[in-house]
Amino acid sequence: MRALAFAVLMLASSGQAWARKLPTGEFLSFPLDVRSAAFAEAGQALASGAGAVTFNPVALHGVADQQVYFTHAFLFESIRSDFLSYGLSRGPHHFGLIYHHVGYGSLDGRDIAGNSTGGFGPDDTVYGLSYATFFKAVEIAGTYRFIDSEIVESARTSTFDLGARYRINDEWVAAASGRQIGGSLKYEQESDPLPTQIAAGFGWTPSPGWRLAADLIYPLYQPSFMAFGSEYTWSVAPELSLSLRAGANTKTPDLGILSNLKAGFGLRYRAIEVDYALHAGGELGQAHLIGLGYRFGRRSRP
Numbered sequence: 299m300r301a302l303a304f305a306v307l308m309l310a311s312s313g314q315a316w317a318r319k320l321p322t323g324e325f326l327s328f329p330l331d332v333r334s335a336a337f338a339e340a341g342q343a344l345a346s347g348a349g350a351v352t353f354n355p356v357a358l359h360g361v362a363d364q365q366v367y368f369t370h371a372f373l374f375e376s377i378r379s380d381f382l383s384y385g386l387s388r389g390p391h392h393f394g395l396i397y398h399h400v401g402y403g404s405l406d407g408r409d410i411a412g413n414s415t416g417g418f419g420p421d422d423t424v425y426g427l428s429y430a431t432f433f434k435a436v437e438i439a440g441t442y443r444f445i446d447s448e449i450v451e452s453a454r455t456s457t458f459d460l461g462a463r464y465r466i467n468d469e470w471v472a473a474a475s476g477r478q479i480g481g482s483l484k485y486e487q488e489s490d491p492l493p494t495q496i497a498a499g500f501g502w503t504p505s506p507g508w509r510l511a512a513d514l515i516y517p518l519y520q521p522s523f524m525a526f527g528s529e530y531t532w533s534v535a536p537e538l539s540l541s542l543r544a545g546a547n548t549k550t551p552d553l554g555i556l557s558n559l560k561a562g563f564g565l566r567y568r569a570i571e572v573d574y575a576l577h578a579g580g581e582l583g584q585a586h587l588i589g590l591g592y593r594f595g596r597r598s599r600p
Contacts, residue, residue, distance in 0.1 A: 322483045322490035323447060325400045325422045330369055330381045332573035332589035336562025337527025338545030340511040343463060343473035343501030348385030349589055351394050351428050354475040355439035356461040358392035358430035361385035363595030372586040376403040394428030394441070422447045437463040447483055457481035457492055474498035494518040507531040523549040538567045543575070562587075569593040
């Protein structure tokens with residue numbers, strides 16, 4: 299079953315295909331930002347902090363001084379994902395470092411006749427550098443990522459993420475991003491593109507503590523979908539706040555309504571943040587994401 303789950307995650311890509319190619323590197327589509335995972339992949343305009351830099355790199359604008367953030371995800375079957383990020387801000391300049399590793403456990407290899415060829419342990423590793431600043435009143439940002447992927451053969455490539463955000467007024471924010479722009483992985487003879495994705499959305503704060511997000515996501519090689527998320531934050535004690543989050547999207551309508559519903563929560567005490575998200579995975583089960591962050595110096599805006 300684990301081998302089947304791995305094969306589906308790495309190779310399945312229903313929907314549109316561009317230039318007769320299907321994307322590879324599907325691990326890059328795994329949710330890493332715990333907050334946006336609870337929003338069902340909405341929240342381009344609300345992304346904030348070092349932990350959200352792979353969702354939209356303008357999230358670095360949410361780091362006021364320094365922040366380190368770690369996410370561990372229990373994905374389908376025995377697949378594990380670890381993500382570590384660091385953000386540093388100096389005036390209008392924001393810098394980020396990211397490290398992401400996905401391990402798939404040990405799998406049994408088979409040749410074309412079905413004979414065992416021994417075990418192998420696929421894994422994927424990503425290293426990244428991010429930079430964010432302003433262009434007039436618009437927040438802009440970009441990330442360079444180097445990808446080292448290994449199934450049986452190894453493949454390496456580079457790719458870019460770009461993001462922008464504009465604060466319309468105190469209540470409304472608009473943002474957009476492009477992820478996995480360029481790059482392809484070649485394991486043997488065929489070279490396949492990365493899962494490029496474009497997203498745009500709005501964030502609305504109708505009252506203090508309550509935030510809403512609505513996004514349109516367009517994966518270049520799969521059908522587009524919409525995502526909606528909501529978050530409400532309470533101050534439950536001096537310097538302690540609790541955020542409840544929920545979201546829904548139209549990504550997998552054939553798998554039933556439950557596969558499109560997500561939820562989570564966040565706790566923040568002084569400079570420490572703890573986040574959790576339950577991210578349903580349809581036929582492959584559920585994913586649990588746990589995030590832990592620590593902010594150095596001044597506090598960042600939410």
